[in-house]
Amino acid sequence: MTLTLAQTSPTTTACDAIIVAVRPNGRGLEVAGHGLTPAQAKKITDALSALGATGKSGEVTKVGGVSGFKAPLVVAVGLGAVKDKVDLESIRRAGGNAIRALAGTKKVAIISDPEPELLQAMATGARLAAYAFTAFKSKQEPKSAPASAIVLIVPGPITADQKRIVAEVNIVANAVDLTRDLVNTPPNALPPTALAAAAKKAVAKLPVTVTIWDERALKRDGCGGILGVGQGSANPPRLVKMVYAPRGAKAHLAIVGKGITFDTGGISIKPAKNMDEMKGDMAGAASVISAMQAIAALGLKVKVTGWVPTAENMPSGTAQRPGDVITTYNGTTVEVLNTDAEGRLILADALAMAAEENPALIIDVATLTGAQRIALGARIAGVMSNDDDARAQVCAAAESGGEAMWPMPLPEDLLATLDSATADIANIGDGLGGMLSAGVFLNKFIPSGQAWVHLDIAGPAFNDKGPYGYTPKGGTGAAVRTFVQVAKGLAAG
Numbered sequence: 294m295t296l297t298l299a300q301t302s303p304t305t306t307a308c309d310a311i312i313v314a315v316r317p318n319g320r321g322l323e324v325a326g327h328g329l330t331p332a333q334a335k336k337i338t339d340a341l342s343a344l345g346a347t348g349k350s351g352e353v354t355k356v357g358g359v360s361g362f363k364a365p366l367v368v369a370v371g372l373g374a375v376k377d378k379v380d381l382e383s384i385r386r387a388g389g390n391a392i393r394a395l396a397g398t399k400k401v402a403i404i405s406d407p408e409p410e411l412l413q414a415m416a417t418g419a420r421l422a423a424y425a426f427t428a429f430k431s432k433q434e435p436k437s438a439p440a441s442a443i444v445l446i447v448p449g450p451i452t453a454d455q456k457r458i459v460a461e462v463n464i465v466a467n468a469v470d471l472t473r474d475l476v477n478t479p480p481n482a483l484p485p486t487a488l489a490a491a492a493k494k495a496v497a498k499l500p501v502t503v504t505i506w507d508e509r510a511l512k513r514d515g516c517g518g519i520l521g522v523g524q525g526s527a528n529p530p531r532l533v534k535m536v537y538a539p540r541g542a543k544a545h546l547a548i549v550g551k552g553i554t555f556d557t558g559g560i561s562i563k564p565a566k567n568m569d570e571m572k573g574d575m576a577g578a579a580s581v582i583s584a585m586q587a588i589a590a591l592g593l594k595v596k597v598t599g600w601v602p603t604a605e606n607m608p609s610g611t612a613q614r615p616g617d618v619i620t621t622y623n624g625t626t627v628e629v630l631n632t633d634a635e636g637r638l639i640l641a642d643a644l645a646m647a648a649e650e651n652p653a654l655i656i657d658v659a660t661l662t663g664a665q666r667i668a669l670g671a672r673i674a675g676v677m678s679n680d681d682d683a684r685a686q687v688c689a690a691a692e693s694g695g696e697a698m699w700p701m702p703l704p705e706d707l708l709a710t711l712d713s714a715t716a717d718i719a720n721i722g723d724g725l726g727g728m729l730s731a732g733v734f735l736n737k738f739i740p741s742g743q744a745w746v747h748l749d750i751a752g753p754a755f756n757d758k759g760p761y762g763y764t765p766k767g768g769t770g771a772a773v774r775t776f777v778q779v780a781k782g783l784a785a786g
């Protein structure tokens with residue numbers, strides 16, 4: 294699905310439905326933006342008022358046959374009242390709600406506010422909502438198919454700025470959709486080798502080099518974490534490195550994503566209920582792969598190295614046992630007290646390797662702990678760091694990219710809960726503050742002085758409830774937009 298821009302008249306645009314954003318203004322409803330003449334806007338707001346529309350955020354009202362409009366259906370979407378400033382997320386969600394309400398409609402036009410930030414928000418929400426994962430359906434269902442064409446109508450000549458915004462929205466949304474597809478792909482169709490192949494394919498036409506470690510290379514290089522987790526599966530583990538190093542790069546960013554293609558828990562096996570959702574335990578990896586694609590396609594002037602450690606966590610006669618001690622890439626020995634705390638083991642190798650290159654910043658992203666969902670819920674990611682400025686930088690990038698992320702501490706005291714009688718460190722703490730102790734564990738693999746941020750996206754990566762705004766059920770594409778914003782910030786110097 295590609296989003297396009299057109300300078301046509303809202304009344305004569307040929308489409309199956311036309312979307313217009315409205316908000317309450319105290320006296321009634323007003324149409325947002327400047328796409329319509331006052332007379333045209335009044336026709337729509339009159340029809341809406343008769344239907345009882347209020348313009349509140351999230352409201353979608355369909356009006357058939359508004360006189361003077363060629364579109365057979367006008368869809369009004371509420372933005373809510375403007376408080377102190379226009380809330381871009383409410384515009385993204387409005388665009389998303391309208392597009393979702395139009396499933397089964399082919400060509401949709403949107404009367405957009407032409408102002409760059411507002412245009413971008415509307416385009417992003419609409420484009421991200423037009424998603425469905427049907428690769429494993431033997432029959433397609435046209436009634437629930439998302440719009441196949443979305444055109445943003447702007448008044449006046451299309452500017453270079455508007456063109457650039459729409460091109461960017463398409464690149465970023467394609468990357469978000471790739472993450473969703475990878476997360477939604479069944480685990481039998483996406484073992485570690487397939488995830489590594491997907492990384493290659495994602496950047497095949499872009500200036501990104503991809504190196505893949507197989508089991509022999511992992512052994513040669515001492516990646517005991519990745520090998521330990523992967524040893525229980527018939528599907529061997531991999532490590533993928535992706536490098537984008539454009540001429541004139543301002544800084545070096547490293548991004549590291551957890552790629553557990555299925556997490557049974559291993560010998561410390563998980564309960565059966567909802568275990569299928571653990572196909573999404575590679576969401577961090579998927580967002581790293583997708584961010585590499587988007588950043589390279591945007592041509593951002595920043596060097597980015599993507600690291601994807603990937604393994605399948607299975608119980609078997611060759612699986613690691615609770616009590617096993619493994620030696621990770623940087624020589625640290627880890628007593629594996631719980632084989633279900635596997636993400637931190639594969640990240641330990643990849644983080645230590647990423648740090649050898651002394652990037653300006655390392656960000657890892659992982660569906661790491663159930664405790665993240667207890668602490669922050671299903672929609673807000675936890676942000677931990679060894680550096681206050683870096684944490685603030687990433688939280689600000691998330692905010693500007695439209696993702697909900699919140700700062701969390703890394704209490705030094707929790708290190709003592711990771712003490713092991715046998716090895717340097719144990720892979721679980723005492724069960725309290727589980728999101729934080731996982732972060733404290735990862736910190737052991739970051740050399741001092743190396744700026745590092747850890748994103749726990751266990752909740753936000755996978756929407757197990759109904760769709761809302763521009764977020765579909767299943768894989769959400771969490772962290773991709775944040776990575777793009779961080780890279781943009783570094784490229785701007």
Ligand code: BES
Binds near residue numbers: 634662727
């Ligand atoms: N992949 C899970 C975390 C998870 C849980 C992600 C639910 C998404 C939804 C992770 O590998 C895990 O099992 N973590 C354990 C750690 C514990 C054993 C210390 C957990 O959170 O229970």
Ligand code: MN
Binds near residue numbers: 556632633634635
């Ligand atoms: Mn686990």
Ligand code: ZN
Binds near residue numbers: 556636
């Ligand atoms: Zn896991």
